[in-house]
Structure formats: C-alpha cells, structure tokens
Amino acid sequence: MSEKMATLKAGDVEIEFPIIEGTEGHPVIDVRALGSKGYFTFDPGFMATGSCESSITFIDGAKGILLHRGFSIEDLARDSDYIEVCHMLLHGEKPTEEEYQEFKHTITRHTMVHEQLNMFFHGFRNDAHPMAMLCGTVGALSSFYHSDLDVSDPEQRKRSAHRLIAKMPTLVAMCYKYNVGQPFVYPRNDLSYAANFLNMMFSVPAEDYKITPAVERAMDRIFILHADHEQNASTSTVRLAGSSGANPYACIAAGVASLWGPAHGGANEACLKMLEEIGSVDRIPEFIARAKDKNDPFRLMGFGHRVYKNHDPRATVMRESCHEVLAELNVDNPLLDVAMELERIALSDPYFAEKKLFPNVDFYSGIVLSAIGIPTNMFTCIFALARTVGWISHWHEMMSQPGQKIGRPRQLYTGHSKREYTPLKK
C-alpha cells in the first residue's frame, strides 16, 4: 500500500488516491478508482497523464536528460551503436559481447522481405510519398507471418520484433528506389546495419555504392538518436493499438501513420522545407516575426517540445554530428548557415526563451540527412526506421505486463441530451 495519499475534495465528496513513486521523475496519482466515484479526469493532449508503467526510457524535460535503460543518450551516441541500443531497449540490458554478436547475427539474417512483397509497391503511383508506401507495406508484412502472430507468446513476440527491426531498412530503401525508378537492392549480410541501409539506398547495378565511414557513423548515430522517446504520440499509438491484441506489424503501421504528422516525426521534412523557404540569413527576421504572430499559424519547425523545456539532448549531439559530416564530406550547405543563424537569433529572442522553444532533434537531423544525399521526402521514413525498435520494445513490454487491459479513455460529453426523434415524412 502506498504511504503517501492525495485527497480530492469535490463538493461534499472527499476521495483519497495512492501516490506512486517511480525510480526517477514525477510521482503519479493513481486515479483508477475515480470512475467508481462518479468522476473522470480531463486531460486533452495528455499534458499531465501517465498512461503506463515503463522501464525503457526516462526523460527529464527540465534538465534535458534522456536515458535508455539508465544509460545517457550522450554516452550511447558517442560510444555505442544502434544494434547494441536495440538490444538494450528490447531485452532490457546492455548485451555481453557474445549476446551482441548473437543479436547482430539474428537481425542481419532477417533483413530480406518476402519476394511477393515487391508487388505491393507496384500498386503505388511512382510519385507516392514514401511514408504512404511505408504505412502500407509495414501493415502488409503481417500477411506473411500468420503462423507466428500469437501476441501472448513471448517467443513469437520477440521473433516479430527481430523481423521488424531487421526489415524496416529494407522496406524504407525500397520506398526510395520505387520513387526514383531504380531496381530494389537486396540486403547484404557482410555490411553493418547502417552500411547495409545506405547500400540498399544508393547502390545501383551499374556500380557499387562506396561506403564512407563518416557517413556510416553519422547514419548509425541518427538511428540511435531517434530510437526511442518514452510515451510520444506514435509510441502511445502503438501501445493503444496493441492493447486490443492487434498483431505487431499492424501496431507498427499505426505508429508510422502517427509519426507522419508535421508536429511529430514529419517535422524534420518540414524543417528542411522551412530552411529552404527562408533561403538566406537576411530573411530570418521575417520568419521569426511570423512564428511570434498569434494570427499566423506558422511555427518554426524543429523548435519546441512537449517535454523538453531546457534543451533536447539529442539536438546537441545531432548538431556536433552535423558539423562533423559536413566537414568530412566537404559539403558547404548554405542551409546550415541559415540553420545556425536561425538557432542563434531564436535562442537570443526573449519570446523563444519565455516559451521555452529550443531546437529539437529534428532541427539538425534534416541537414545531416541532406548532406548524406537523402531526399527530404525520405526523412520521416528514416525516423520511422529508427523508432521501430522503440515502438516494438514498448509493445513487447506492455504485452508482457500481467493484467494488461485494452486502452479505452472516456470523455467530457457536451452534445445534446436525449431529445425526441420525429421520422422524416417518406
């Protein structure tokens, strides 16, 4: 029984609720008994609602802290790789060297997709947005694994997780190849996860793609920085879809759909389009003014965050990576100058400080992806590729928890009370 209690006084009703402490972060008030007392909580946008118990990722928005299984994102981005981070997120612990090699071998050998899946692409217009194709093909994956979809079986859940982590790069690269009219490139087991993805994206039958170590490292780091982020909109979508017992491929397709929005994962594509629209440093004040204008719906894409009100630790790492990649590739991207000047002006403007609007992970990722040669309309697919491990780890955690229930929020009803119906005169 919780020692601490919260008391709610509503009219002449006084209700006590247990306060539950986690290992880090805000304690929660357990309001599950509230419904039986005749009340619901009301929290559109879930600004102050804990939807679940999780041990995967911790975020401290005020201090700009992001931990995966207790390890800081700065340490992981500097010294780990995406495959190791995937093992931590999915299986809960840093792998031993032997576990790492076994996990890497497993993922590598699930990277191919069923040959019939190729035909799904030929139903799309060739100018279809890659995220439209990704939504469709990820959901379609479930049609190839009917005998392995028992979500109550931990082994089948883990196999689905391994398949999704392994096949997302293949599907994302296929979306790109279909858009540019080049043949699909098969995965290669002799390449790292990041190098394999780059090879499937950029190699062509006429010549092999030359993997640059700096680009491979930057790609892997982008995957790490986007791997998981607590109960963000797309992860919450995956959890809610999974709570009905839907198969993991359908749940991940739902996550892809939610991530697509410009307020969420679509921000990196929108941010680069905004930098291109600004075009030059001297036009920045015009856009800053628009962002501050209450009557203008324009927002600075890549700025602001629901949780981080100090700085997004991922943006700090991404900024370093951005400079490294551009220097290594000797890319002189004028958009970086615009981005740096926009960041400087925004951070010195009282409005942004007051609203606690700082560059988020999407602000610099678009510039790095652009420098690597990835087209803007592919940015959110890359985010979805990287976030798949987070989504499926949360799904697996939820399905492993005893007493898991279907998610079914209630509402504040403000429509008509019961009224008489008179049929139309027929």
Ligand code: SDX
């Ligand atoms: C991601 O949740 C996650 O963890 C997401 C993510 C992940 O890894 O999963 O971190 C990834 O989605 C990062 C966020 C990417 N989105 C963008 O960069 C789009 C631009 N940012 C915003 O749309 C906005 O900041 C949100 C959606 C990110 C956060 O919105 P909130 O928390 O709901 O804040 P809000 O919309 O209520 O804004 C608070 C105030 C408002 O002004 P007032 O009404 O109080 O006067 O700040 C203003 C907003 O107008 N504001 C901005 C702004 N973001 C908020 N003003 C200008 N430019 C912006 N970008």
